[in-house]
Amino acid sequence: MNISRILLSGTAALALIGTSACVTDPNTGEKKISRTAIGTGLGGTLGYLLGGAIGGDTGRIIGAGIGGSAGAVLGKQYDDQIKELRETTVGSGVDVEEVGDQDAILVRLPDGVTFATGSAAINPSFYATLDSVAQTLIRYPNSLIDVYGFTDTTGSDAVNQRLSKQRADAVADYLSTRGVARARMATQGFGEQYDYLRIKTGDNINEPLNRRVEIKIIPVSQDDVNAARGN
Template identity: 80%
Template sequence: MKTSRILLSGTAALALLGTSACVTDPNTGEQKASRTAIGAGAGGFLGYLLGGAIGGDTGRILGAAIGGTAGAVAGKQFDDQIRELDEQTAGSGVDVEEVGDGEAILVRLPDGVTFASGSAQINPGFYDTLNTVADSLIQYPNSLIDVYGFTDTTGSNALNQRLSEQRAQAVADYLAARGVARSRMATQGFGEQYDYLRVKTADGVAEPLNRRVEIKIIPITQEDVEAARQGN
């Protein structure tokens, strides 16, 4: 079905109008609206991005045996990883951006490409891109990884909630199969929530672009490791 234009969904559109925050693509120099800023401006519309790790970080840091690094080094690793991921996934439809003030890296897998409608099976054509993401996670091991699943609005809420959880789990399973420590990862499904973009189709119906998975990479420093060991 031919699309005529892209529309931000209601809450996100208001947030976009209320903020001028932009990010610059390091490959093209192009300015674009920061989805993180959109979420913050929407009063929690995308608040899950700015929250802590799923289930808290103390147990996961200890379970994953994350070593941590000194603050300055951790900052450099964050900058290197986000730059490399952006370069290595260019042209794949993947979005890579900073969440908050260096709090995390968000890797948003594209809607309608990673999964077919109603399916939690990863499209084989997307394996190479996921391999790139897995390689980055292995190269930079001092982080926790949250995997979020979403669906469009086709089907019941209950069905879509399960499907979103299955999609997040499918991506986590794939990353684990590529060698990413499963103890670093947690998954969560949001069903039909957070349909951040809508496409206005030729018949005038605004359909959500929401059949996607997001990977949130949360850097862990030596200070975080020490706090976890002390039970803080």
């Protein structure tokens, strides 16, 4: 495992938060925390998080059947969903983060709990947590869902790439058995490309969390639907 690369990614994230998380409200002059900076600091240093939906969103919005119920303003829905996800996964090891300025919600499944080394089989003890995530996705249907898989550095690059995609597929397939429309979901494997560190206030840097899956929930507004349909 490349410790220097891991430490660099964690240090870069902390530096970014420290230097750019505070912004000044132009109306009051008050210092506030920037959601964009927080999203970039915690997750956006991993550049794939700030990109669009896998394969683009136009065809996927139409294919998923997202339509007239999509809201014009997503702010409250976004806040409600992220609050619900945090509440329903508390104590499970799941991290729920904001990405960008309400661009997406990231649900990061825990390393070493969801999968065993070299396996794409979901640990049965984690089914209940995924069931809770599925129920939230069903209650908030106006979104696309990207599922990303990752591995540690055990094994060859080719094996890890294949395993990471299998892990992403396994989570997407499980969510679909719980009622989440498979057409909303796309999957991608990143092998061992991206290291992630869980850094907690007052703690030392923990072990990297690489044997994991991340679920990126991308809100879809009525404007997005109209654009996809060419209206």
